[in-house]
Amino acid sequence: MRIHLQSAHLVAMIAIALLSALLLAVKFRPATWRGVLFEAVIANLGALLAVLAFEVLTA
Secondary structure: OOOOOOOHHHHHHHHHHHHHHHHHHHHOOOOOOOHHHHHHHHHHHHHHHHHHHHHHHHH
């Protein structure tokens, strides 16, 4: 199975990552830059997995 990511998928990934990073920041309120970095990485991984899962389900 081939996965084709287009510009709309990239926009969706950025939107999901920003929203989930904002929600994580509101919930956990990181005090250090390492906490902020960790939340950003988690948010980006979650966004990537969400878009890939949607692509696999609709392929």
